[in-house]
Amino acid sequence: MKKRIDTILIVKSLEFTNAVGLKVKIVEIPVLEKDNPNQFMIRFRLQTFMMSLNEEQQPKPCYSFRDYLKRTLRWPDYEQLYSSSTLKNNA
Incomplete structure (x- = not known):
C-alpha cells in the first residue's frame, strides 16, 4: 500500500501602489527556503x-x-515549483 504524502503550499501576497497611485495586490507568491535553487528565479x-x-x-x-x-x-x-515539499511557513 502506497503512502500518500500531502504537501502544503504556503503562499504570500504583496500589496503596493503602482506608478499611477492605484493599489495593486499580487497573490499566490510561493514562500521558498533560503537554500532553494528556485528562490532567485522567483525573485526575478x-x-x-x-x-x-x-x-x-x-x-x-x-x-x-x-x-x-x-x-x-x-x-x-x-x-516542480508548485509541487515542491520544501516550502516553509508564510512570512
Missing part, C-alpha cells in the same frame, strides 16, 4: 511581473502570480 520573475504591472494602462486591483508563472515558465519548472 516577481520583479519583472511588478514592472510590467506598472506599465499597464488599465490595471486590475488583484493579480495571481501563480497564473503569471503558469504562462511564462516551462511546464516542468512550474510543476
Whole structure:
C-alpha cells in the first residue's frame, strides 16, 4: 500500500501602489527556503511581473502570480515549483 504524502503550499501576497497611485495586490507568491535553487528565479520573475504591472494602462486591483508563472515558465519548472515539499511557513 502506497503512502500518500500531502504537501502544503504556503503562499504570500504583496500589496503596493503602482506608478499611477492605484493599489495593486499580487497573490499566490510561493514562500521558498533560503537554500532553494528556485528562490532567485522567483525573485526575478516577481520583479519583472511588478514592472510590467506598472506599465499597464488599465490595471486590475488583484493579480495571481501563480497564473503569471503558469504562462511564462516551462511546464516542468512550474510543476516542480508548485509541487515542491520544501516550502516553509508564510512570512
